[in-house]
Amino acid sequence: MELDFSYLQRHWEMIAHGLVVTIVLSISSIAIGFVLGTLMAIARRSSIRILSAATAAYVEMIRNTPLLIQIFLTFFGLSMLGLRLPATLVAVLAMTVNTVAYTSEIVRAGFDSIKPGQWEAADSLGLNRAQAYWHVALLPAIERVYPSLSSQFVLLMLATSITSQISVEDLTAVANFLQAQSYRPFETYIVTALLYLALSLLLRLVLWGIGRALFTRSRAMAAA
16 A cells, blocks of 8 residues: 555645634634633532522533534524524534533532632631632632643544534545545545644643643642
8 A cells, every 4th residue: 555645735725724623613612611611610509509400400411412413403403593604603602512511510520629618718808709719719629620621622622523514614524525535535534633633732732831821839839
């Protein structure tokens, strides 16, 4: 067997376009999903039973159904409602819905690690509820679960390949098209796998840098 990558070299612009779409999908879903997932983790711990139960039901429903089915339901459900949105936007919505559930559970685990004494200390210092959540709960909780969040975000980036099923022109969709045209599936998917590997390593590096910038206590402990 002789490998020939010349066809892929001639279509590097298509591959670059798919790469950009994959990056946009990942960043959008991660950013929105993290914010909404954190808010949902707070709501999950609410004393309002209806709110807590609703968020718990949402998390269980999303975590126990395949991502591909969620994407199909979002895509065809919006179409049935008369909303003709671009496939990329629908993919961002579906990926965000999934990310919110997983992020919520990870952040909630971080909240559960905060000892009651820390809340009591916040009360004794006169901090209001918002200040206590930010300084005593939110930052320390996210710091403790940040490695899990980072791994989840990398998995999300890899899962964007599924969006090719609803005609999103991501990296996988471009690879499928090129291998069908060139009859060179092995070469095509070798390059695709290497690009996903590079994206994963780059995303891990970016997330590591963000963690180093945000969590000064971790830097101090590492230095010590």
